[in-house]
Amino acid sequence: MEFVNYLGQENVVTFFLLLVRTGALMVFFPFFNHMQIPMTIKATLSFMLTLYLFPLATPPANLDLDGINVQYLILEALSELMLGLCVGVLLMLVFGAVQLAGEQISMIMGFSMATVIDPQSGINAPLISNILNLIVLLAFLLFDGHHLVLYFLAYGLEYIPLGGFYPEQNILKYASQGMVNLFLYGFIISFPILALTLMSDLIFGMLMKTMPQFNLLVVGFPIKITIAFVVLMAILAVIVKVFTTLMMRVLNDLPSLFF
Template sequence: LTYFVLALGSELLLGIVLAIGVRFLFASVQLAGQFLGFQMGFNMASVMDPQTGGQSSVMAQFLYLFMVLIFFSVDGHHIFIRALSYSFEVIPPGSFELSASIVGGLVKVSNQMFVLALKLAAPVMIGLFLSNLCLGIVARTVPQVNILMVGFPLNIGLGMILLGLTMSSLAPFFVSIVKSMGQVLMMILQGP
């Protein structure tokens, strides 16, 4: 009976580790949305996130739901199930231990989460940075203009336009993220 309980705990821990790996992929998209929401001025408006129970940016929720839509449309759940079945070949049932190499794999994936978030948000953030730079120059040259009243709608409108323009390239990028999920999970299981 004790072996059964230990094996059950071992498999539960393995499932948690794999779920954390997949969660990191979705968290990178949410983090990119947080970056964009902050740059666009949506940080004052937030929505309730039912998954975490906290508040999140409107852009983070939008990109997260878009990622979930793509995840299921390209059979991401099947990729996860295949990776889960492959874990039985790599780690026999009941023998999973949380080793330093697995923790190292999780750390490596979490590091890639931030890089991925910056890659996703970079085109829009660069455009918004240039917009803010131009607004700063206008504010210095023409102090009579109320930049605050011009800046908020301009950043939101420009951010939405840039996001709309980059959406056609974001969708294939999301697809590649989902398709690389199997390799990410294997990297976690095999360590760095």
């Protein structure tokens, strides 16, 4: 009987909005939205997180128990989805920089036609882009990025009321700067391979002028691929370091943006 009394309108609405917030975590946040994780596992984890975080949650400030309707719940749920979308986009922009670098490297190596299904997004992506994406995802787990995301979710219940989020101007400015960094760091990561392969193209061009019998398709492309792989292995630690620095910067900026 005590449990039935606990299921009042206020607690039900609070639990529903908290469930939407944790569900947005499984939809928009990196690692948690991985396509290889079954939907049943995501739903179960979202429900368990809701049960765990429910004692920390407070009811919406403008909650009117006598006037609750479907429109009110829809607007509050959209606010929670918007919160997950904004945070998820800021985090995924860092992954996007590495993916963009992988696409540029694949194109310069001649692997642009060799596309495979990206297990994280479920779309076709070049081979090198897929490899780099999986490596930085492992780096994200290595420095406990998934735990920091869960900590942000739990800590945010104290400062972001359920159903009370609205994207402010500073968040939009930060997202715009993140889009600029996506292209900037994507080019910076791929620049060593792009520069060396361009130099090899110049050398091959001079060889073809001096030695017309030089077969570029038979000799040139394997050499370019070998150079690109050697340079990629040499700068792989730097790529992970750049990704870790950018991701930690975003994670550290989240409290000041949203709280």
